[in-house]
Amino acid sequence: MKIVVPIMPRSLEDVANIDLDRLAAADLIEWRADFLPKEEILTVAPAVFEKFVGREVIFTLRMSREGGHIELTNEEYIHLLKEIASLYQPEFIDFEYYSHKEVFEEMLDFPNLVLSYHNFEETPENYMEIMSELTSLSPAVVKMAVMAQTEQDVLDVMNYTRGFKTLNAEQAYATMSMGHLGKLSRVAGVITGSCWTFASLDEASAPGQIALSAVHKILNILEE
Incomplete structure (x- = not known):
């Protein structure tokens, strides 16, 4: 299992201040670009990808209804994904499937898609149907993140x-x-x-995220 650590810069200064040594135990970096105003994402992008040259990066834009911090039309969303993909070739592009299903066909040429589903309210009864539909599309990674209300939800x-x-x-x-x-x-x-777990440095990007140092220790014990 690989460890993904989200970074959430809100400015060019934040990017410059990222301490790479603290991210040494991370296998992948997820750039949560939705913490920036939409008009600044392409301006900040060169600094982010220069900072993480040689590292595997997941580019993610999460809308507010998905636990993110930005609002984009389908057209704006697709434009930003395609621009980042063509200019910087990140290892993975995250695509929130059910929020932007209408424009999914525009991303079919990208082999490195992470098809995501997020539910911050519950573990839905049709979880397996959702997982099955995403699997049928054969993305690079199927990502499912749902809220646990009971212990049984976790086990399910x-x-x-x-x-x-x-x-x-x-x-x-x-x-x-x-x-x-x-x-x-x-x-x-x-x-x-x-295949992945998401760990935090100073700020969690989702409820229940565990600190990178702790995840690294736990996985070393479980996987040795």
Whole structure:
């Protein structure tokens, strides 16, 4: 299981102040560009990708309804994804599938898509249907992040992940239960087959995220 650490710069100065030594244990960096005003994203992008040259980067724009900090039309969303993809070739482009399903076909030429589903309210009853639809589209990674209301929600997400990975060995999955109850799911990839976990430095990008130093220690113990 690889560790992803989100960065959330709000200015060029924030990018310059990122301490790369503190990110040494991260396998991938997720640039959450939605913490910037939309008109500044392409201005700040060169500094971000220069800062992380040689590192694997996931480019993510998360709308407010998905737990993010920006509002974009489908056209603005697609434009920014395509500009970043063509100019900087990040290892992965995150695409929030159900929020922008109408324009998904415009991204079919990109082989490195992370198809995401986020639910900050619950673990939906149709979780398996959602996971199945995203799997059928064969992205680079299927990402499912849902809120855990009960212990059973956490166990269900872990069990569903293991089942889908068993049946679709070539497909990569990154799944997690959010919130305090869901912390166990964030370090259980050795059992479930989840390929990524998201850890935080100073600021969590989602409820229940564990600090990078702690995740690194836990995974070393579980995977040794």
